[in-house]
Amino acid sequence: MAELHNDTIEARARQLVEEFALFDDWMEKYEYLIELGKSLPPLEPEYKTEAFRIHGCQSQVWIRPEFRDGRVYFKGDSDALITKGLVALLIRVLSGQPPEAILNARLDFLDEIGLKAHLSPTRKNGLAAMIEQMRRYAQAYLQASRN
């Protein structure tokens, strides 16, 4: 359990900020984001349905949650690679965390990476919609586990 204590949302986010800081150029940062998207484990096609779709994005995005041993695990996909990269960022930081941690996470790392300044208004809305949906899933699991 010791390593899990260090595996917090904050620690994972810090790690990501450091990785992105390695690139000076924004095109390189985008290249890295695209790589993260490409290496995201695929979501099984049977889950690419309306039920798991995130609305408010110009591209199609699906995020599927699973609740195991008190933690929320996410899988996701998108037909656009940059969007898929954003999904990968969120999954890397939030997946496998307890619902309370997901609900309380500040997610400042997106600002620290500088992503928000480099995302178009439509992408920012899409990103906000993804975070909101992931939090909604966490909230639902939290409530279910208390009942």
Next chain:
Amino acid sequence: MPASVDSTGLQTTFDVARVRADFPALHQRIYDGRPLVYLDNAATTQKPQVVIDRIRDFYLRENANVHRGVHYLSQIASDAYDEARRLVAAFIGAPDPSQVIFTRGTTESINLVAATYGRRHVGEGDEIVLSAMEHHSNIVPWQLLCEEKGARLRVVPVDERGVLDLEALERALTERTRLVAIAHVSNALGTVNPVREIIRMAHARGIPVLVDGAQAIQHLEVNVAELDCDFYCFSGHKMYGPTGIGILYGKAELLEAMPPYQGGGDMIERVTFERTTYNRLPYKFEAGTPHIAGAIGLGAAVAYLNGLGRTAVAHYEDELLRYATERLQEVPGLRLIGTAPHKVSVLSFVIEGVHPYDAGTLLDQMGIAVRTGHHCTQPLMDRLGLPGTIRASLALYNTREEIDALVEALHRVVRMLR
């Protein structure tokens, strides 16, 4: 290349470097110091200094309400507002300035006609004919009207190249047709529709025609009297003028017979609680304080375009479109959407294996502004079987160097995303 001057005193050749100097917004660097390449002109164009100055001067020295005051400034403002209307009327060949109504833009112009002419003349079982390449602004107002009246839309198909099926249009015109509403130029594909022929076909059956000129007015010489269209609509901000101002041109007898659109000040002649009589044209359709600065700014944009010479602009833009069309084919996997023989300004395309949204984002990072998505033409995208396209749209200030920058950037986009 020095500009030469023809016998009428107009520039006959086009010096793009000099023209670019007129547009302050073009000369900025964005993100990490990349020069801005603005290729989203079908969405809105940048504004020349003369338009910006004119609006500023209005607020600095001339601001007052129009057609109301007895004082000095009100007279100045009213004169400037009326002069802007005369400039626009002459620009489009309207027989009389009173046929030129200031609106908020193309969308409001179309809604105005739907709410007045449409409400009065369209009834149950009637039909409105439009094309499959219309912008949502030229679909939804008619749909709302049809829902209210129990009427229906008849949609004329387009082929794979984005060319309208004229024979189908002819067949769609029946004794139930109350109006044809058609884009002069497609915003998503750049197709120039043969509106003169369409108007002739419709008029032969006594059917009026509304032309959505939002994407035509800044590229083509438009003469509403020669076209013989019944209504012509366009926006100021797509023709180097301000946002929030647009035009509805209408034939005098139609405008006279139409009920008012909105009630309020300026549109009345005499108000009592029993009955109100309405002001003459164009004021009948301009309720409330209008967008005075916007109208005057639009007048300045018209004067600017006149000064450049419309033929010279059209010639330059046509050459640039040809160059861009040719160069884009070099990008691996790129397919142009919209290959009509008669086109202006618009280069819509998809790239195999590349999501338009990703391409748009990466182009943006390289300083290049394009639009991605369905371009407010979802029925057209459905027809073409595409979720959307990448659209570069050219204006008179774009250059071959900017096209080269786009092509080079697209090569990089393809390398990154595939």
